[in-house]
Amino acid sequence: MPASPLPRLRQICLALPNATEVEAWGEPTFRCGKIFAMYASGANHHGGGRDAVWLKAAPGNQAYMVRSDPDRFFVPPYVGPAGWIGVRLDKRPPWKEITALVEESWRLIAPKKLVAAHAASHAAAPSAKPRRGATPRGSRSAAPKRSPRPRSR
Numbered sequence: 001m002p003a004s005p006l007p008r009l010r011q012i013c014l015a016l017p018n019a020t021e022v023e024a025w026g027e028p029t030f031r032c033g034k035i036f037a038m039y040a041s042g043a044n045h046h047g048g049g050r051d052a053v054w055l056k057a058a059p060g061n062q063a064y065m066v067r068s069d070p071d072r073f074f075v076p077p078y079v080g081p082a083g084w085i086g087v088r089l090d091k092r093p094p095w096k097e098i099t100a101l102v103e104e105s106w107r108l109i110a111p112k113k114l115v116a117a118h119a120a121s122h123a124a125a126p127s128a129k130p131r132r133g134a135t136p137r138g139s140r141s142a143a144p145k146r147s148p149r150p151r152s153r
Helices: 006-014 059-070 097-110 112-124
Strands: 020-024 027-032 034-040 053-055 085-088
Touching: 006 020, 006 034, 006 097, 020 053, 027 097, 034 097, 059 085, 059 097, 085 097
Parallel strands: none
Antiparallel strands: 020 027, 027 034, 034 053, 053 085
């Protein structure tokens, strides 16, 4: 039997600012004031035999995602009519994509000031790998600057 995806999902959700876990309807939910992610176990009627997470999606994304990959995305019961998306977590889920979707759901739910502070703290963090050929901010390149060519009349 494959390992439960819940520990990894929990780690992703609880890494977000002010995120908490609350059990509701017999399943873990993740909140920042309001729910931004709900785990649906495959063993529970909510999961329909497959482990999944339900996430708030930006307007229009639900239909696009379900159309683009119906084996991975679905319209979940109860919250689906409000635009939420179900993401199946069985069959080797792409965790980088799951992380991005969870973060987007959190941004849609979290207070705007908290979202702005989180974005600012991530923008201020220096990148681990500078781009090739890039010079550090504020430094000058080694190549001398050329003066502009005079225009001919």
